[in-house]
Amino acid sequence: xxxxxxxxxxxxxxxxxxxxxxxxxxxxxxxxxxxxxxxxxxxxxxxxxxxxxxxxxxxxxxxxxxxxxxxxxxxxxxxxxxxxxxxxxxxxxxxxxxxxxxxxxxxxxxxxxxxxxxxxxxxxxxxxxxxx
Amino acid sequence: xxxxxxxxxxxxxxxxxxxxxxxxxxxxxxxxxxxxxxxxxxxxxxxxxxxxxxxxxxxxxxxxxxxxxxxxxxxxxxxxxxxxxxxxxxxxxxxxxxxxxxxxxxxxxxxxxxxxxxxxxxxxxxxxxxxx
Amino acid sequence: xxxxxxxxxxxxxxxxxxxxxxxxxxxxxxxxxxxxxxxxxxxxxxxxxxxxxxxxxxxxxxxxxxxxxxxxxxxxxxxxxxxxxxxxxxxxxxxxxxxxxxxxxxxxxxxxxxxxxxxxxxxxxxxxxxxx
Amino acid sequence: xxxxxxxxxxxxxxxxxxxxxxxxxxxxxxxxxxxxxxxxxxxxxxxxxxxxxxxxxxxxxxxxxxxxxxxxxxxxxxxxxxxxxxxxxxxxxxxxxxxxxxxxxxxxxxxxxxxxxxxxxxxxxxxxxxxx
Amino acid sequence: xxxxxxxxxxxxxxxxxxxxxxxxxxxxxxxxxxxxxxxxxxxxxxxxxxxxxxxxxxxxxxxxxxxxxxxxxxxxxxxxxxxxxxxxxxxxxxxxxxxxxxxxxxxxxxxxxxxxxxxxxxxxxxxxxxxx
Amino acid sequence: xxxxxxxxxxxxxxxxxxxxxxxxxxxxxxxxxxxxxxxxxxxxxxxxxxxxxxxxxxxxxxxxxxxxxxxxxxxxxxxxxxxxxxxxxxxxxxxxxxxxxxxxxxxxxxxxxxxxxxxxxxxxxxxxxxxx
Numbered sequence: 021x022x023x024x025x026x027x028x029x030x031x032x033x034x035x036x037x038x039x040x041x042x043x044x045x046x047x048x049x050x051x052x053x054x055x056x057x058x059x060x061x062x063x064x065x066x067x068x069x070x071x072x073x074x075x076x077x078x079x080x081x082x083x084x085x086x087x088x089x090x091x092x093x094x095x096x097x098x099x100x101x102x103x104x105x106x107x108x109x110x111x112x113x114x115x116x117x118x119x120x121x122x123x124x125x126x127x128x129x130x131x132x133x134x135x136x137x138x139x140x141x142x143x144x145x146x147x148x149x150x151x152x
Numbered sequence: 153x154x155x156x157x158x159x160x161x162x163x164x165x166x167x168x169x170x171x172x173x174x175x176x177x178x179x180x181x182x183x184x185x186x187x188x189x190x191x192x193x194x195x196x197x198x199x200x201x202x203x204x205x206x207x208x209x210x211x212x213x214x215x216x217x218x219x220x221x222x223x224x225x226x227x228x229x230x231x232x233x234x235x236x237x238x239x240x241x242x243x244x245x246x247x248x249x250x251x252x253x254x255x256x257x258x259x260x261x262x263x264x265x266x267x268x269x270x271x272x273x274x275x276x277x278x279x280x281x282x283x284x
Numbered sequence: 285x286x287x288x289x290x291x292x293x294x295x296x297x298x299x300x301x302x303x304x305x306x307x308x309x310x311x312x313x314x315x316x317x318x319x320x321x322x323x324x325x326x327x328x329x330x331x332x333x334x335x336x337x338x339x340x341x342x343x344x345x346x347x348x349x350x351x352x353x354x355x356x357x358x359x360x361x362x363x364x365x366x367x368x369x370x371x372x373x374x375x376x377x378x379x380x381x382x383x384x385x386x387x388x389x390x391x392x393x394x395x396x397x398x399x400x401x402x403x404x405x406x407x408x409x410x411x412x413x414x415x416x
Numbered sequence: 417x418x419x420x421x422x423x424x425x426x427x428x429x430x431x432x433x434x435x436x437x438x439x440x441x442x443x444x445x446x447x448x449x450x451x452x453x454x455x456x457x458x459x460x461x462x463x464x465x466x467x468x469x470x471x472x473x474x475x476x477x478x479x480x481x482x483x484x485x486x487x488x489x490x491x492x493x494x495x496x497x498x499x500x501x502x503x504x505x506x507x508x509x510x511x512x513x514x515x516x517x518x519x520x521x522x523x524x525x526x527x528x529x530x531x532x533x534x535x536x537x538x539x540x541x542x543x544x545x546x547x548x
Numbered sequence: 549x550x551x552x553x554x555x556x557x558x559x560x561x562x563x564x565x566x567x568x569x570x571x572x573x574x575x576x577x578x579x580x581x582x583x584x585x586x587x588x589x590x591x592x593x594x595x596x597x598x599x600x601x602x603x604x605x606x607x608x609x610x611x612x613x614x615x616x617x618x619x620x621x622x623x624x625x626x627x628x629x630x631x632x633x634x635x636x637x638x639x640x641x642x643x644x645x646x647x648x649x650x651x652x653x654x655x656x657x658x659x660x661x662x663x664x665x666x667x668x669x670x671x672x673x674x675x676x677x678x679x680x
Numbered sequence: 681x682x683x684x685x686x687x688x689x690x691x692x693x694x695x696x697x698x699x700x701x702x703x704x705x706x707x708x709x710x711x712x713x714x715x716x717x718x719x720x721x722x723x724x725x726x727x728x729x730x731x732x733x734x735x736x737x738x739x740x741x742x743x744x745x746x747x748x749x750x751x752x753x754x755x756x757x758x759x760x761x762x763x764x765x766x767x768x769x770x771x772x773x774x775x776x777x778x779x780x781x782x783x784x785x786x787x788x789x790x791x792x793x794x795x796x797x798x799x800x801x802x803x804x805x806x807x808x809x810x811x812x
Contacts, residue, residue, distance in 0.1 A: 022501045027539040029405040033297035033313035033354070038198045040257075042205060043352035049297035049313010053406045066434040067497035072540045073438060088307040090297070101199035105154045125436075141293040142317045142802065143159040144204045161801040165693035165709035165750070170462040172521075174469060175748040181693035181709010185802045220703035222693070233463035237418045273689045274670065274713045275423040276468045286765045291803040302594040304653075306601060330698040331761035336804045337702060365595035369550045389700075406538065407555040408600045425669040429561035429577035429618070439616035445561035445577010449670045484571040486561070537557045538581045566726040568785075570733060629727035633682045671687040672732045 021132070022069045025057040026076045030087035034102045041101075047092070050140050052107065054083060056115055057135040064127040071124070078123050082114045104138050104146035112136040112148045119152060153264070154201045157189040158208045162219035166234045173233075179224070182272050184239065186215060188247055189267040189281075196259040203256070210255050214246045236270050236278035244268040244280050251284060285396070288333045289321040290340045294351035298366045305365075311356070314404050316371065318347060320379055321399040328391040335388070342387050346378045368402050368410035376400040376412045383416060417528070418465045421453040422472045426483035430498045437497075443488070446536050448503065450479060452511055453531040460523040467520070474519050478510045500534050500542035508532040508544045515548060549660070550597045553585040554604045558615035562630045569629075575620070578668050580635065582611060584643055585663040592655040599652070606651050610642045632666050632674035640664040640676045647680060681792070684729045685717040686736045690747035694762045701761075707752070710800050712767065714743060716775055717795040724787040731784070738783050742774045764798050764806035772796040772808045779812060 033049040056079045060069040086094075091102045100106065112134050119128040135149035165181040188211045192201040218226075223234045232238065244266050251260040267281035297313040320343045324333040350358075355366045364370065376398050383392040399413035429445040452475045456465040482490075487498045496502065508530050515524040531545035561577040584607045588597040614622075619630045628634065640662050647656040663677035693709040716739045720729040746754075751762045760766065772794050779788040795809035 021545050022505070023543045024501060025541045025543070027406065029407070031308075031312050031314050031405070033311050036198075040198055040200075040203045040206075044205075044295075046352050047297050047354045048295050048352040049315075050295050051313075051315040051405050063499070063501060066432075066436055067499045067502045068436075069501050069542070071436045072500070072536075072542075073440075074436075076540070088310050088312040090311045103195070103198070103200045104204070105156060105195060105201050106199045109154070140204075141295070141315050142291065143293070144208070145157045146201070146204075147155045147157070149153050159802065161803070163704075163708050163710050163801070165707050168462075172462055172464075172467045172470075176469075176691075178748050179693050179750045180691050180748040181711075182691050183709075183711040183801050220706050220708040222707045235459070235462070235464045236468070237420060237459060237465050238463045241418070272468075273691070273711050274687065275689070276472070277421045278465070278468075279419045279421070281417050285809050286769070287807045288765060289805045289807070300594075304594055304596075304599045304602075308601075327763070327765060330696075330700055330763070331766045332700075332763045333765050333806070335700045336764070336800075336806075337704075338700075340804070367591070367595045368600070369552060369591060369597050370595045373550070404600075408604070409553045410597070410600075411551045411553070413549050423670065425671070427572075427576050427578050427669070429575050440559075442616050443561050443618040444559050444616040445579075446559050447577075447579040447669050484574050484576040486575045537559070537579050538555065539557070564726075568726055568728075568731045568734075572733075631723070631727045632732070633684060633723060633729050634727045637682070668732075672736070673685045674729070674732075675683045675685070677681050 023059045024069045028079050029053045030083040034091035053139040055137040059133040060131050108136045108138045108148035155191045156201045160211045161185045162215040166223035185271040187269040191265040192263050240268045240270045240280035286333045287323045292343045293317045294347040298355035317403040319401040323397040372400045372402045372412035419455045420465045424475050425449045426479040430487035449535040451533040455529040456527045504532045504534045504544035551587045552597045556607050557581045558611040562619035581667040583665040587661040636664045636666045636676035682729045683719045688739045689713045690743040694751035713799040715797040719793040720791050768796045768798045768808035
């Protein structure tokens with residue numbers, strides 16, 4: 021199995037509902053350093069899984085919908101705890117939709133899976149992996 | 153599949169028995185930077201796999217049994233080479249026992265697997281993954 | 285010259301005033317991974333500049349005043365752009381005040397300088413260094 | 417499942433054929449920071465998967481065939497795009513051949529899989545994993 | 549003293565002349581992960597040293613002149629060993645010229661110094677610092 | 681000012697004397713990831729400060745005197761707390777002696793300063809800088 025991983029980041033504000041979150045129930049924020057991994061069982065005619073440049077642009081586009089925003093005010097997240105793991109799934113699902121629409125070219129359509137890891141600090145991260 | 157990873161470290165002394173270890177047969181030491189990953193197939197009512205704060209505390213407790221110690225003198229490790237991979241399993245098994253005991257709450261009981269990576273330097277690490 | 289550096293982090297929300305900030309004028313947030321460096325020209329009787337454990341606790345206390353907060357609502361920052369460089373100075377000044385008050389013991393009083401670096405992502409940071 | 421990972425690097429020149437590569441069609445170069453992971457289901461009599469020292473030497477030997485070279489001029493790569501993912505497979509296959517030849521001792525023959533990740537920058541990597 | 553640091557990278561081919569370089573006399577390549585640091589003694593009216601976004605763009609422009617190229621074929625480097633330290637100076641001097649031309653706005657003209665670090669691998673880097 | 685930095689590591693056991701050290705008074709250990717920086721005001725005829733390969737070998741030789749040892753049993757450290765900052769000075773002084781002896785060639789004799797940083801974990805380090 022092959023994979024290609026590209027990294028970018030986003031900076032958001034949000035708050036959580038639920039006693040388990042302690043002080044994180046207050047409005048605060050986070051930088052998420054995001055790793056997006058694209059997996060495939062074979063290389064294409066150019067000898068790649070996906071073009072690293074295109075994958076980087078695609079990740080930037082998806083994170084561009086979220087960065088420099090207060091997630092508490094976005095309709096997509098009404099009534100939802102925007103936890104690190106939930107956001108990892110959100111980014112992975114958006115990437116998957118774009119891949120199916122051909123944003124990574126025909127090669128993208130042969131991908132087997134996408135994994136997204138959000139590093140919220142130097143000591144904590146969350147990830148989500150899904151098939152395509 | 154979702155996962156949450158938290159990082160902490162421990163600083164121990166130990167020695168190895170066996171020609172393969174060369175100079176590491178002498179009493180020496182290591183800082184292990186430890187990543188503990190908790191995997192689950194679904195999010196709970198709070199939209200998380202495990203609370204990152206609780207997971208961090210649990211890892212600190214488990215590493216607290218080992219840090220600032222000479223492993224050669226601990227009864228648990230009598231006659232045992234405390235290799236990086238063996239210690240990864242030790243930490244994973246301790247975390248698993250705590251999770252089953254409810255240390256991460258009811259949500260912890262729905263976890264599917266635990267993976268532990270011990271980074272012994274900037275160029276070497278070992279890991280162990282197990283089901284729950 | 286000797287130095288000791290310890291690392292911790294804080295997660296805050298804030299917004300900026302000024303066209304130069306572009307989309308960062310919106311309420312957003314950041315994880316700041318913070319390195320605090322304590323410099324001294326000589327070691328004390330214990331052969332250290334400052335105790336790493338105490339320095340870690342001191343940094344955690346200072347960051348504890350800021351983390352999980354919306355900086356826009358804190359009286360200390362009314363009318364102030366809480367830029368990464370400004371926050372580096374804020375943390376350094378708080379650390380310096382504590383050091384002068386004896387929070388790091390008598391040894392702390394012999395320190396020559398404090399430097400604070402705030403990493404706001406994997407690709408950007410700001411720092412401030414001052415004498416004691 | 418256990419694993420051991422060791423890191424080294426190589427510095428090569430090469431160029432790509434294909435419009436998708438844009439400016440990377442010109443002769444350029446890369447440092448690949450390489451992580452080689454050896455997986456096994458059980459520990460040997462010494463309580464290890466593979467000796468970290470031996471694994472490090474083996475990786476250095478395999479990368480030694482490539483480093484400080486222009487890949488465009490190597491017969492092995494004639495007519496081939498030496499993409500990061502292709503090179504990950506090349507290194508993994510070479511490591512696998514050496515393991516089967518006994519370069520990691522008898523323990524190596526019990527390994528289940530090898531994974532190789534090539535980091536081409538702080539924001540991009542590719543990987544290949546295969547069985548043994 | 550304040551500073552702001554931004555990171556980007558470039559991928560180049562080159563070779564060296566001189567016995568000291570050993571195998572690096574052959575045509576090979578490198579990824580340079582580049583940190584550019586801008587130092588200033590005071591913050592401007594917006595409470596910043598330089599805008600991180602603008603500084604990032606400026607660094608990208610300067611590295612854009614070098615990336616995906618064979619440095620051996622560039623007139624600027626004829627008869628010159630493009631060592632890591634020499635390239636650090638080249639990038640710092642280009643950044644300094646742009647800052648003096650106003651590329652970072654009027655605030656940039658108040659900068660005191662620029663430092664550039666080129667990381668050529670996970671275990672080696674070179675840097676150059678100069679006044680403005 | 682130019683500089684070149686190379687990285688290696690050592691793994692040692694030791695204990696500390698003094699209440700300030702708390703649990704670190706017990707025999708324990710550490711991996712020190714060591715950065716050695718060589719500073720010079722000018723480049724030599726080869727356009728370098730020091731050869732990165734030679735500097736790497738020199739650092740390995742100096743760390744080779746300490747790695748895989750119990751520092752408590754070494755005569756050099758009798759009655760001495762081998763703190764991270766003290767060890768940074770020890771390594772810097774050893775490097776300086778070798779540089780003066782010509783281990784880095786004639787170019788080494790033109791160096792202005794040496795700085796050594798010991799990272800004892802992902803969250804703590806100590807450093808020492810001295811002239812030549």
